[in-house]
Amino acid sequence: MYYYVVFYPIEALIASQLEPKNFGMYMARGSKKGSAERLMFAEIEGDCSEAFDWEFARSKCVAHANGEPKHSLYLSIYRVIEQIPLEAYKNVYLVNQDGTTLALEAKTYKASTDWKGYGLYKEHCPVHPFIASSLKPKELAAYIISDTGKKITVPAIIFTDIRSIDLEEKEHTGNIGSMFERDLDHLKECIEDVKGQNGKVTKTIDRSFDSKFTYQIIGEGIYIAKGEGILFYPMPNREELKEIDYDWGRSANIFW
Amino acid sequence: MIQGVILVLDDTEGGICMMIGFVIIAAMAALAFAAINYYGVKKKDPGTEQMVQISGAIQEGARAFLNHEYKVIFKVSLVIAIVLGVVVSLSGAIAFVFGAVMSASAGWIGMNIATLANVRVSNEARNTKSLGKTLRVAFRGGSVMGLSVGGFALLGLALVYLVFGVILKQATPENLRFHTNWLGISDIPFTMTVSSYALGCSIIAMFNRVGGGIYTKAADMGADLVGKTEAGIPEDDPRNPATIADNVGDNVGDVAGLGSDLLESYVGSLVSAMILAAYIYFSQGTIAASLVSKLVYAPLLVAAGGIVSSMVGILFLLVKKVSDNPHKELNAATFMGAGFTIVSSGIITFFLFQGEDVASAGFALGALSPWVAAVLGIVSGIVIGQIAEYYTSYDYKPTQKIASSSQEGPALTITQGMSVGMISVMAPVVVLGIAIIASHATAGLYGVAMAAIGMLSFVTVTVSVDTYGPIADNAGGISEMARLHPEVRGITDELDAVGNTTAAIGKGFAIGSATLAALSLFSSYLYAQAGESVEHGIELVLNMVSPLTLVGGLVGAALPYLFSGMLIEAVANAARKMVQEVRRQFKADPGIIKGTSLPDYTTCISISSAGAISEMKIPALISVATPLVTGFIFGAGFVGGLLIGTTLSSVMLALYTANAGGAWDNGKKYVEHGHFGGKGSNAHKAAVVGDTVGDPLKDTVGPSLDILIKIMAIVSLIAVSIFGKFNLFALLG
Numbered sequence: 001m002y003y004y005v006v007f008y009p010i011e012a013l014i015a016s017q018l019e020p021k022n023f024g025m026y027m028a029r030g031s032k033k034g035s036a037e038r039l040m041f042a043e044i045e046g047d048c049s050e051a052f053d054w055e056f057a058r059s060k061c062v063a064h065a066n067g068e069p070k071h072s073l074y075l076s077i078y079r080v081i082e083q084i085p086l087e088a089y090k091n092v093y094l095v096n097q098d099g100t101t102l103a104l105e106a107k108t109y110k111a112s113t114d115w116k117g118y119g120l121y122k123e124h125c126p127v128h129p130f131i132a133s134s135l136k137p138k139e140l141a142a143y144i145i146s147d148t149g150k151k152i153t154v155p156a157i158i159f160t161d162i163r164s165i166d167l168e169e170k171e172h173t174g175n176i177g178s179m180f181e182r183d184l185d186h187l188k189e190c191i192e193d194v195k196g197q198n199g200k201v202t203k204t205i206d207r208s209f210d211s212k213f214t215y216q217i218i219g220e221g222i223y224i225a226k227g228e229g230i231l232f233y234p235m236p237n238r239e240e241l242k243e244i245d246y247d248w249g250r251s252a253n254i255f256w
Numbered sequence: 257m258i259q260g261v262i263l264v265l266d267d268t269e270g271g272i273c274m275m276i277g278f279v280i281i282a283a284m285a286a287l288a289f290a291a292i293n294y295y296g297v298k299k300k301d302p303g304t305e306q307m308v309q310i311s312g313a314i315q316e317g318a319r320a321f322l323n324h325e326y327k328v329i330f331k332v333s334l335v336i337a338i339v340l341g342v343v344v345s346l347s348g349a350i351a352f353v354f355g356a357v358m359s360a361s362a363g364w365i366g367m368n369i370a371t372l373a374n375v376r377v378s379n380e381a382r383n384t385k386s387l388g389k390t391l392r393v394a395f396r397g398g399s400v401m402g403l404s405v406g407g408f409a410l411l412g413l414a415l416v417y418l419v420f421g422v423i424l425k426q427a428t429p430e431n432l433r434f435h436t437n438w439l440g441i442s443d444i445p446f447t448m449t450v451s452s453y454a455l456g457c458s459i460i461a462m463f464n465r466v467g468g469g470i471y472t473k474a475a476d477m478g479a480d481l482v483g484k485t486e487a488g489i490p491e492d493d494p495r496n497p498a499t500i501a502d503n504v505g506d507n508v509g510d511v512a513g514l515g516s517d518l519l520e521s522y523v524g525s526l527v528s529a530m531i532l533a534a535y536i537y538f539s540q541g542t543i544a545a546s547l548v549s550k551l552v553y554a555p556l557l558v559a560a561g562g563i564v565s566s567m568v569g570i571l572f573l574l575v576k577k578v579s580d581n582p583h584k585e586l587n588a589a590t591f592m593g594a595g596f597t598i599v600s601s602g603i604i605t606f607f608l609f610q611g612e613d614v615a616s617a618g619f620a621l622g623a624l625s626p627w628v629a630a631v632l633g634i635v636s637g638i639v640i641g642q643i644a645e646y647y648t649s650y651d652y653k654p655t656q657k658i659a660s661s662s663q664e665g666p667a668l669t670i671t672q673g674m675s676v677g678m679i680s681v682m683a684p685v686v687v688l689g690i691a692i693i694a695s696h697a698t699a700g701l702y703g704v705a706m707a708a709i710g711m712l713s714f715v716t717v718t719v720s721v722d723t724y725g726p727i728a729d730n731a732g733g734i735s736e737m738a739r740l741h742p743e744v745r746g747i748t749d750e751l752d753a754v755g756n757t758t759a760a761i762g763k764g765f766a767i768g769s770a771t772l773a774a775l776s777l778f779s780s781y782l783y784a785q786a787g788e789s790v791e792h793g794i795e796l797v798l799n800m801v802s803p804l805t806l807v808g809g810l811v812g813a814a815l816p817y818l819f820s821g822m823l824i825e826a827v828a829n830a831a832r833k834m835v836q837e838v839r840r841q842f843k844a845d846p847g848i849i850k851g852t853s854l855p856d857y858t859t860c861i862s863i864s865s866a867g868a869i870s871e872m873k874i875p876a877l878i879s880v881a882t883p884l885v886t887g888f889i890f891g892a893g894f895v896g897g898l899l900i901g902t903t904l905s906s907v908m909l910a911l912y913t914a915n916a917g918g919a920w921d922n923g924k925k926y927v928e929h930g931h932f933g934g935k936g937s938n939a940h941k942a943a944v945v946g947d948t949v950g951d952p953l954k955d956t957v958g959p960s961l962d963i964l965i966k967i968m969a970i971v972s973l974i975a976v977s978i979f980g981k982f983n984l985f986a987l988l989g
Contacts, residue, residue, distance in 0.1 A: 025850050031846055098493075171932060175928075175935045177937050
């Protein structure tokens with residue numbers, strides 16, 4: 001029995017008898033409907049929170065009469081990540097449209113040495129905006145989660161830092177998909193806002209950017225934060241990816 | 257040594273036999289070299305069991321298609337041979353069959369070596385991790401096709417010349433005159449014989465190009481539209497049911513199709529010069545008999561020199577230490593072949609024509625006039641190739657502009673690509689115009705024919721380079737399907753990328769030479785149309801203000817559009833079926849996409865194969881039937897207009913489709929190399945649309961138009977003596 005927290009494109013806790021790569025394939029492609037969609041999820045330990053009915057999962061997530069494993073049993077569909085302690089998280093998985101799945105292991109968080117005075121971040125869960133911030137990932141997570149007099153906070157967050165590109169050089173971008181395609185002036189203004197001296201820490205560039213997000217533009221990696229803790233799942237660079245899973249990289253349009 | 261050469265190049269029967277002997281030896285040497293390279297490639301290790309299985313499936317698919325296609329061609333050819341035998345002459349029928357066999361053999365061998373070489377190239381990359389060593393295996397494979405094209409074309413034509421021209425004396429000056437056959441039809445037998453040989457080559461080329469073109473693009477589009485776009489799986493992924501068909505398509509379209517296409521162009525250019533020489537002699541009583549003999553066989557000698565020169569270029573690349581710059585190495589082989597061809601044709605021409613009264617044949621620059629014309633052809637071919645590269649390579653502005661336009665969506669990708677394609681037509685036409693005027697000023701119409709020969713005289717090395725492309729492409733496919741190490745896939749991908757550029761340059765040569773050869777054939781057509789009255793000297797004038805000729809011109813100009821439209825529709829029909837089949841398989845068996853069950857590759861191969869076989873017949877038959885049907889109804893004047901209209905319209909359309917298609921393709925690649933957002937961006941999606949639209953244009957329509965021009969000219973040339981006399985309008989008075 002496996003438990004998965006899907007955090008992109010929906011938030012859900014799902015029990016399954018499929019091991020992670022097969023679960024990724026099933027979720028991306030379906031069993032009959034012929035779907036083709038990307039998703040990100042993390043495997044977690046069971047019984048990690050009292051918010052979910054683990055007994056229900058164990059009793060219902062059983063093989064079919066013909067011996068086929070149970071593909072998915074939804075245990076919860078929103079406000080999931082706030083209930084899961086960081087210690088319960090295992091690997092994170094990035095699934096391509098064709099179902100190929102890359103596993104990312106958690107590593108000790110290390111702040112980027114290549115800091116330009118701002119960061120671009122794509123929040124995945126519980127909300128989905130594309131933002132600019134003057135904070136590094138760990139500080140950003142703390143800022144969003146902690147109540148420092150702000151009106152809005154979230155108890156937990158999953159987000160990705162985004163590779164920044166030379167915004168003046170639109171032609172030689174590298175394979176970055178459609179993230180930076182439109183309204184670069186607005187993007188530049190947002191960056192200037194957070195870099196400026198007016199004390200602005202974050203600025204929303206776009207409220208929902210899911211359709212434009214691709215794995216090509218993940219910078220250092222994926223972050224899962226709750227309370228004061230943060231988990232860091234580094235994204236392999238191109239050369240590492242060639243060795244780890246070249247075919248996943250091709251499906252993700254990371255290689256030519 | 258020089259004395260020896262002079263002794264050989266005389267016009268006695270023995271001297272001619274020795275010269276033809278030299279041509280035959282050169283052709284046989286090319287075929288022997290091809291055989292050595294064939295076995296050299298074959299003995300290489302094909303790699304793992306999985307690699308062998310994949311290449312076996314590709315080979316099986318390619319063979320099955322070509323077998324099926326050749327059965328159709330056999331029936332059509334049999335009918336044509338019988339008609340030629342009855343209406344023209346037995347020698348014409350035999351030469352036709354001989355031409356068809358030579359062309360079919362080259363296509364068959366090319367397809368075989370390509371399907372043997374692909375996996376071995378992939379394995380060489382796997383074993384050596386060396387770009388240079390892998391390039392050498394791919395080029396050795398490609399050289400088998402190049403040497404077979406040159407060898408078979410020249411061997412066949414030399415034998416036709418030897419048997420019918422020398423032994424049966426059709427090419428002796430006294431027999432280069434009009435004869436009347438049992439039907440009362442007058443023609444010059446030798447011109448009919450060599451025209452029939454060319455027609456045999458053209459028929460195979462037309463079916464191979466049209467059939468192969470439909471096959472390859474239906475498979476390619478089917479694989480891309482569902483596999484890549486809908487399912488999100490990468491190129492050449494074994495989970496894609498159409499991927500084997502796609503790789504089969506490379507072999508039947510880009511190898512067998514391209515080989516027979518260039519063989520046909522090569523033969524067409526040689527034959528057009530030989531025929532023209534016969535008519536010039538017949539129409540100008542002032543030319544000495546010894547000179548006319550030399551004018552007739554000079555093209556064979558120049559071609560033989562070209563083959564030997566090409567072999568040097570090929571050998572150079574095969575024996576030297578190959579660097580890791582494939583583009584440079586392939587160019588070096590091509591330029592070496594071209595350079596030696598210039599030297600060899602200069603020596604041959606000088607010793608052949610020195611001492612002759614060449615002014616009587618209209619040579620303005622003495623004995624070297626035909627050589628100057630040939631060099632003009634070579635230079636203009638290279639310039640046209642460079643122009644094609646400028647308009648289609650992503651290293652230059654036009655293609656980059658298409659890529660940039662993709663940021664604004666597919667509509668502007670298409671618009672910008674059309675613009676580039678249309679603009680790209682002018683420069684090569686101007687170069688062709690200059691080549692025609694200059695070569696004509698140098699050696700009259702014979703000079704124009706020599707310019708065409710010059711352009712294709714080193715076809716052996718250019719086809720070798722062209723065939724290398726699809727072999728490298730297939731090797732890349734096998735590397736992907738067999739999930740070889742990324743480093744191996746990187747090597748085969750890099751070799752494949754170079755193949756795309758060489759293909760665009762090759763198309764420039766094909767179109768340019770087709771135009772020059774068609775012009776020579778058209779001149780011969782006018783001579784043949786005039787019939788025996790040519791003897792009294794005529795001015796070659798086509799009366800374009802005659803309503804019939806003008807209408808013929810209009811219909812001729814429209815014909816390439818009808819032909820191209822039918823080809824595009826054929827590709828679309830077959831691609832649609834392929835798309836439906838791939839979707840069906842994905843839906844019926846989810847295990848395919850999971851990689852737990854194998855797709856049904858065979859059904860996709862069958863769809864492409866059946867689509868190509870059924871759809872190729874009508875366009876191919878139109879090209880043969882149109883001049884005949886219109887000739888027998890409206891007469892020779894109408895067909896004259898038809899030929900001019902078709903030639904002019906086809907040249908423009910062929911240049912447009914080849915360059916626009918190439919530019920769209922490379923525009924997409926430019927984006928994929930990390931520009932304007934790269935893969936996955938909206939610019940990329942738009943560029944993919946452009947590439948998909950351009951695919952059937954550049955790989956099916958463009959190359960087929962080259963053949964359309966020549967096949968119509970040759971059919972008209974053979975039949976004009978018949979429909980010039982017997983046509984509905986003439987009968988009605």
